[in-house]
Amino acid sequence: MRRNTTIFRLNTSHLRSLFQQLAAEDYKNLGPVARDGAVMLETLSSFDDMPTGCTEKHDKGQYRLRQGDDGSLFQYTLGPQSFKKFLHPPRRKLWEARGTRQSFEITLQEDIPPKMAFWGVRGCDLEAIKIQDRIFLQGTVVNDWYRQAREQLFIIATGCTRPAGNCFCTSMKTGPMPGDDFDLSLVEVKDADGWFYLTECRSTKALELAQKLDFPPAGTDEVTEAAMAIQEADDKMTVRLDPTEAALTLKNNLEHRHWDNVAERCLSCANCTMVCPTCFCTTTEDITDITGNHTERWLTWDSCFNGDYSFIHGGKIRQTTRSRYRQWMTHKLSTWHDQFGTSGCVGCGRCITWCPVGIDITEELLAIQENQKRKEQEFA
Numbered sequence: 001m002r003r004n005t006t007i008f009r010l011n012t013s014h015l016r017s018l019f020q021q022l023a024a025e026d027y028k029n030l031g032p033v034a035r036d037g038a039v040m041l042e043t044l045s046s047f048d049d050m051p052t053g054c055t056e057k058h059d060k061g062q063y064r065l066r067q068g069d070d071g072s073l074f075q076y077t078l079g080p081q082s083f084k085k086f087l088h089p090p091r092r093k094l095w096e097a098r099g100t101r102q103s104f105e106i107t108l109q110e111d112i113p114p115k116m117a118f119w120g121v122r123g124c125d126l127e128a129i130k131i132q133d134r135i136f137l138q139g140t141v142v143n144d145w146y147r148q149a150r151e152q153l154f155i156i157a158t159g160c161t162r163p164a165g166n167c168f169c170t171s172m173k174t175g176p177m178p179g180d181d182f183d184l185s186l187v188e189v190k191d192a193d194g195w196f197y198l199t200e201c202r203s204t205k206a207l208e209l210a211q212k213l214d215f216p217p218a219g220t221d222e223v224t225e226a227a228m229a230i231q232e233a234d235d236k237m238t239v240r241l242d243p244t245e246a247a248l249t250l251k252n253n254l255e256h257r258h259w260d261n262v263a264e265r266c267l268s269c270a271n272c273t274m275v276c277p278t279c280f281c282t283t284t285e286d287i288t289d290i291t292g293n294h295t296e297r298w299l300t301w302d303s304c305f306n307g308d309y310s311f312i313h314g315g316k317i318r319q320t321t322r323s324r325y326r327q328w329m330t331h332k333l334s335t336w337h338d339q340f341g342t343s344g345c346v347g348c349g350r351c352i353t354w355c356p357v358g359i360d361i362t363e364e365l366l367a368i369q370e371n372q373k374r375k376e377q378e379f380a
C-alpha cells in the first residue's frame, strides 16, 4: 500500500492530542459547540465541548439541530455563525477619552488578538476568510488587529460529507472540499472500525505537529474512501447557479419588477447580512457617560439593510426595502466581481436558512433569469 507523508489517518484520540498540543502552545481553540438548539462557534475549553453526534436540517427560514449518538464530530454542516466573528468581531472598542478640568486624554485600545486555532472551517467559510483578507489586508488601509490575528491563525479545515439543504458551494467553487490556505484539513469518514479522519497537513506548522504527535500515515484505500464521501456530498447538492451568468443578469436588470416582489416579503431585518461570512461593513458608535467626562468609540457591524447605512449629506440614499435588497444581492453576486475580482457569495446558504421569511437568494436570481429568458424569446 502506497504511503503519503502529508496524508494521515487519524482517530478521535489523535484529534484530542492535537487539541491539547495547540492549547499547550497558547493557541485559543475555537470551534463548534451545540448551544441554544444550534451549532455555535465559541471558545472550546475542552475537546469534549464539540457537538458529538449532531446533525442539522436546513430549509428556507428553518433550522433544526438533531442530537444523535453515532460519535461523529463534523456531521453537522453550518450554524448561524461563521469564523468571521473572531477575525472581525461584531463589536470592538477603538478608543476612550477621559476629561479633566482643563483638558482631556485619549487612550487608544491597543489590545492584541490571541493566537487562535479554528476547528471545523468548511470550504465556503475558508473562502470567506480569503475574501475578508482582500478587504482588511489588501486594500489601501490595512486593519492592524485583523493582520495580527491572521498572521498567527492555525486553520483546521473540514470537508463536508453531509451538505445542508441550502448549500451551493459547488456552484461557487468553494466546496465541499476546502480549497487551499489551511494548515490542516480533515474529512470525517466511517468504516468498519468507526469514524476516522483523513487528514492533510499543508503548512510547516501542521507538519511539525504531525511529527510531534506521531500521526499515522493513511493508505490509498482511506484516501479513496474520503474522496468518494466528498464526491457524494457534491452530487447531493441540488441548488445550482452559474456565477458568471448571475453577475450579468443582475447588472442588466437593475429596474426589474421582481425587486418589488422581493420587497413585499423582505422585512429589512438585516439577518442575512449578520450571518453572511463575507459581509464586512461597519459603523462607529460613540458612547458618553452621564457625567460627560468619559466617552468611548466602538466599531460595530453594520448592514446595508439598516436605514442609516446609506445616510449621506442629510439624507438616506436607499429609502426603500426594494433598493436595499437590490443593493445587497447585486453587490454579493455581481458588482463584487468589479470591486474585488471575485464573487461576494461563497454559497454557504446561511442567508436562506436564517431569513425569517425564507427569502432565497438563488430563487430570486432564478426568477429574474427566467423572466429575462421569456422576454428574449418573445422578442426573438
Ligand code: SF4
Residues within 6 Å of the ligand: 272, 275, 276, 277, 278, 332, 344, 345, 346, 347, 348, 349, 350, 351, 352, 361
Ligand atoms: S450571500 Fe448568503 S449564501 Fe452567499 S455567502 Fe452570504 S450568507 Fe452565504
Ligand code: SF4
Residues within 6 Å of the ligand: 265, 266, 267, 268, 269, 270, 271, 272, 273, 305, 354, 355, 356, 357, 358, 359
Ligand atoms: S432578505 Fe430576509 S433576512 Fe435579509 S433583510 Fe430581508 S427578511 Fe431579513
